[in-house]
Amino acid sequence: MTRRLVALVLVAAALLAVPLVITNEFYLNLASQILIYGLLAVSLNLLVGYGGMVSLGHASFIGLTSYTAVLLLNAGFDQLTTALVAVAFSTLCGALFGVLALRASGIGFLMITLALGQIVWGIAYRANNLTGGDNGIRFAARPQPFGVDISSAPHFYYFTLIVFAVALFFIWRLVRSPFGAALQGARDQPRRMRMLGHNVWLIQWLAFVLSAFWGSVAGLLYVYYNLFISPHAISLQQSAETLLMAILGGASTLTGPIVGAIIITLVKNVVSTYIDRWNSLLGAIFVIVIMFMPFGIVPGLRQLWVRWRRRAKTERAV
Amino acid sequence: MTPALEISHLKKRFGGLPATRDVSLTVMPGERRLIIGPNGAGKTTLFNLVTGDLTPDEGSVKLFGREMLKLPTQQRVHLGLARTYQILTLFPKETLLHNVVLALLGLDRSRWNPWAYLAGQRRLYDAARAALVQVGLGEIAERVVGETSYGERRRLEMAMALAQKPKVLLLDEPLAGLSQEERKQVRDVLNAVPRDVTIVMIEHDMDSALAFAERITLLHYGEVIVEGTRAEVVADPRTKEVYLGE
Amino acid sequence: MQFWIIQTLNSVAFGGLLFLLSSGFSLAFGLMRIPNLAHGGFFMLGAYLGATIVSVGGNFWVAVLGAGLGVGLIGILFERLILRRLAGNVQGQVLVTLGVSFIIADLCLMIWTGDPWTLPAPSELRPPIRLGGFAFPTFRLVVLGIALVVAAALYVLMDRTRLGAMIRAGVDDMEMARGVGIPVSLLFTVVFSLGALLAGLGGTLGAPMLNAYPGLDADMLPLALIVVILGGAGSLLGAFVGSFAVGFLYNFGIALFPDLAYFILFLPMVLVLVFRPQGLFGRVAS
Numbered sequence: 001m002t003r004r005l006v007a008l009v010l011v012a013a014a015l016l017a018v019p020l021v022i023t024n025e026f027y028l029n030l031a032s033q034i035l036i037y038g039l040l041a042v043s044l045n046l047l048v049g050y051g052g053m054v055s056l057g058h059a060s061f062i063g064l065t066s067y068t069a070v071l072l073l074n075a076g077f078d079q080l081t082t083a084l085v086a087v088a089f090s091t092l093c094g095a096l097f098g099v100l101a102l103r104a105s106g107i108g109f110l111m112i113t114l115a116l117g118q119i120v121w122g123i124a125y126r127a128n129n130l131t132g133g134d135n136g137i138r139f140a141a142r143p144q145p146f147g148v149d150i151s152s153a154p155h156f157y158y159f160t161l162i163v164f165a166v167a168l169f170f171i172w173r174l175v176r177s178p179f180g181a182a183l184q185g186a187r188d189q190p191r192r193m194r195m196l197g198h199n200v201w202l203i204q205w206l207a208f209v210l211s212a213f214w215g216s217v218a219g220l221l222y223v224y225y226n227l228f229i230s231p232h233a234i235s236l237q238q239s240a241e242t243l244l245m246a247i248l249g250g251a252s253t254l255t256g257p258i259v260g261a262i263i264i265t266l267v268k269n270v271v272s273t274y275i276d277r278w279n280s281l282l283g284a285i286f287v288i289v290i291m292f293m294p295f296g297i298v299p300g301l302r303q304l305w306v307r308w309r310r311r312a313k314t315e316r317a318v
Numbered sequence: 319m320t321p322a323l324e325i326s327h328l329k330k331r332f333g334g335l336p337a338t339r340d341v342s343l344t345v346m347p348g349e350r351r352l353i354i355g356p357n358g359a360g361k362t363t364l365f366n367l368v369t370g371d372l373t374p375d376e377g378s379v380k381l382f383g384r385e386m387l388k389l390p391t392q393q394r395v396h397l398g399l400a401r402t403y404q405i406l407t408l409f410p411k412e413t414l415l416h417n418v419v420l421a422l423l424g425l426d427r428s429r430w431n432p433w434a435y436l437a438g439q440r441r442l443y444d445a446a447r448a449a450l451v452q453v454g455l456g457e458i459a460e461r462v463v464g465e466t467s468y469g470e471r472r473r474l475e476m477a478m479a480l481a482q483k484p485k486v487l488l489l490d491e492p493l494a495g496l497s498q499e500e501r502k503q504v505r506d507v508l509n510a511v512p513r514d515v516t517i518v519m520i521e522h523d524m525d526s527a528l529a530f531a532e533r534i535t536l537l538h539y540g541e542v543i544v545e546g547t548r549a550e551v552v553a554d555p556r557t558k559e560v561y562l563g564e
Numbered sequence: 565m566q567f568w569i570i571q572t573l574n575s576v577a578f579g580g581l582l583f584l585l586s587s588g589f590s591l592a593f594g595l596m597r598i599p600n601l602a603h604g605g606f607f608m609l610g611a612y613l614g615a616t617i618v619s620v621g622g623n624f625w626v627a628v629l630g631a632g633l634g635v636g637l638i639g640i641l642f643e644r645l646i647l648r649r650l651a652g653n654v655q656g657q658v659l660v661t662l663g664v665s666f667i668i669a670d671l672c673l674m675i676w677t678g679d680p681w682t683l684p685a686p687s688e689l690r691p692p693i694r695l696g697g698f699a700f701p702t703f704r705l706v707v708l709g710i711a712l713v714v715a716a717a718l719y720v721l722m723d724r725t726r727l728g729a730m731i732r733a734g735v736d737d738m739e740m741a742r743g744v745g746i747p748v749s750l751l752f753t754v755v756f757s758l759g760a761l762l763a764g765l766g767g768t769l770g771a772p773m774l775n776a777y778p779g780l781d782a783d784m785l786p787l788a789l790i791v792v793i794l795g796g797a798g799s800l801l802g803a804f805v806g807s808f809a810v811g812f813l814y815n816f817g818i819a820l821f822p823d824l825a826y827f828i829l830f831l832p833m834v835l836v837l838v839f840r841p842q843g844l845f846g847r848v849a850s
Contacts, residue, residue: 178436
């Protein structure tokens with residue numbers, strides 16, 4: 001337990017020190033991006049990993065939040081109202097999507113979420129006078145929470161880090177809470193859970209809503225970071241990328257999706273500066289991970305570690 | 319007195335095949351009822367209709383006088399119904415303790431709490447441990463289900479149901495696949511269940527459960543053939559015909 | 565009047581094209597229980613292959629055949645080398661088809677660049693047919709005719725042949741089919757590559773109407789998904805009716821309510837998934 005605490009303190013210190021070490025704005029912004037996508041992947045993982053519901057429409061919450069925020073701000077609302085209403089509206093849509101998607105399970109669930117994601121994308125793409133269509137639409141300026149200016153890269157990084165840490169703390173609590181246990185139980189044995197008195201539908205729907213909520217928070221960070229939203233950001237490919245982050249890192253763990261987000265974001269940005277075959281690489285990673293690493297990197301490494309420790313122990317015993 | 323479980327004119331067809339035809343059954347509070355019948359008699363289907371896993375085509379199921387057919391499974395559980403499964407339905411990657419905790423959570427308001435630390439809930443864990451001790455699994459409470467024997471898993475099924483302190487307990491072949499020694503353990507557990515719990519038990523193998531039953535219902539092809547006291551049913555020629563004669 | 569007649573004809577012709585795209589897709593979905601999310605990529609690949617064959621001097625009909633065979637071969641490889649290894653892991657299979665769709669899209673972009681490739685209809689089919697004062701585009705009528713011929717051929721295949729009987733058995737009840745000794749895994753390859761072949765043919769036949777361009781795959785895949793969800797996976801009749809229904813919805817949707825075209829398309833899909841998950845004509849519950 002204490003060792004974990006030490007590790008946690010070290011990671012926190014490292015995260016806080018990032019802007020001191022990385023002074024190059026490009027790389028610092030990359031760190032902010034990782035946090036945003038990390039939150040998006042962790043929020044999706046509530047569904048995928050802990051709930052066993054594979055969604056291909058999670059990027060729609062980026063879109064719902066971002067477009068709502070842009071429209072509200074342009075209509076003259078203040079930043080706080082804009083942020084609250086945008087996240088609330090997007091979460092509400094998530095609640096509706098959950099009702100629809102939970103009519104089915106497995107592949108049916110996946111396809112309904114895909115269709116819903118495409119509807120959101122299609123509206124963004126086609127409703128020109130509202131969304132700017134393919135060209136996208138600009139978000140006027142970042143807010144100034146408590147009067148603090150977050151327009152510079154380091155300040156924005158800290159802002160994102162705080163939101164990320166708060167979100168991760170809540171999700172961490174949830175995962176080991178009674179509700180989290182019920183969610184995982186409903187994933188493994190829905191029929192038995194009902195027979196134990198659990199309302200499986202309600203558990204899964206609440207998980208969907210919570211996942212949508214944190215996804216919407218990530219969406220808000222997205223529009224703050226980019227100051228811009230276009231249909232490109234909420235395409236099927238973005239949903240698939242988010243899912244890949246969760247699976248690549250390890251959907252059965254809390255930290256896995258963050259590792260996935262780090263890898264995908266770095267590879268995407270670094271690779272795309274050299275070659276423009278990012279999509280091929282993304283597809284290839286997808287295929288390889290699913291075929292050879294179905295449980296992801298974090299559980300895979302953990303297994304190696306356990307094996308290594310066991311071997312070290314037996315060697316010492318000899 | 320209101321019956322603990324009152325099933326009347328229950329019917330269920332799968333495609334064209336009737337699995338349950340017009341079954342009526344009344345179990346009084348505190349009773350130990352045995353339901354026997356050859357394979358395919360519709361015993362498990364009857365349980366599934368009572369719990370709500372299946373919806374009947376016709377009929378009624380009342381728990382202490384309250385109609386349950388319109389209620390989803392989990393609400394029936396909250397009214398005091400519990401069951402074990404013939405085909406083990408457990409959480410294989412979790413500890414025995416966690417399995418029982420999930421059972422307790424099902425009836426506990428704290429199941430909606432997304433904030434508290436589950437492993438810190440003494441009340442739940444103490445109750446879960448007690449339920450495991452009750453079935454003789456106290457020693458291995460921390461073991462993962464995947465690493466336990468079949469007999470231990472059968473008893474875990476029982477512990478999960480008993481932990482919920484049900485009013486009516488449905489046991490689907492709790493003795494199936496157990497050794498003589500393990501059967502005795504399970505029978506002792508059952509004998510120790512207080513009388514305010516009504517027990518309905520399915521058994522395929524009549525001999526092993528006979529001593530336990532006060533009243534016996536014989537099902538055959540989805541119909542009640544004989545019902546009565548142990549002596550009456552055993553003596554009935556129709557029992558010999560459909561069951562013992564096999 | 566002219567508008568309605570032309571739109572109706574366009575809808576019917578587009579419906580025929582959609583049938584080529586989605587009939588094999590539907591059979592594979594019904595049999596293997598997975599939607600092949602690379603199917604739009606197969607169609608796009610067919611369009612590019614066809615356009616390339618014609619551009620190096622090939623005959624249009626040779627191009628159609630070549631594209632069909634080429635994409636069919638890719639289908640065989642994909643099923644044998646990748647999907648097969650994930651047997652039993654339905655979710656994994658779906659995600660792999662998605663991964664492959666990204667690869668196909670990107671390789672097409674690399675090989676054929678970002679500019680659209682046009683493929684003119686064969687010269688003998690360019691003059692329109694005049695009937696009762698209206699001019700009907702001949703090529704679209706021919707595509708419709710081909711789709712109807714393919715539909716008839718598939719009907720005979722499914723309803724009158726041993727292979728078709730085996731496929732139907734597999735769609736209805738996989739375990740039962742395995743139990744009575746039907747070579748289910750061979751069927752997977754046959755049906756999957758048949759779907760790829762039809763998508764390849766359809767790609768080239770569609771190119772004179774749609775062109776070959778990056779994003780064609782992402783435009784077509786949802787249409788195939790909608791057809792199958794409306795019609796029910798594994799149902800040939802469902803794919804047939806669904807194709808023409810979507811043909812009309814799509815054409816009139818874009819012509820009349822351009823802002824809401826996607827909404828009009830996806831809403832029926834969501835509604836069917838929610839209220840009748842087996843599809844309007846489907847027998848298998850998903």
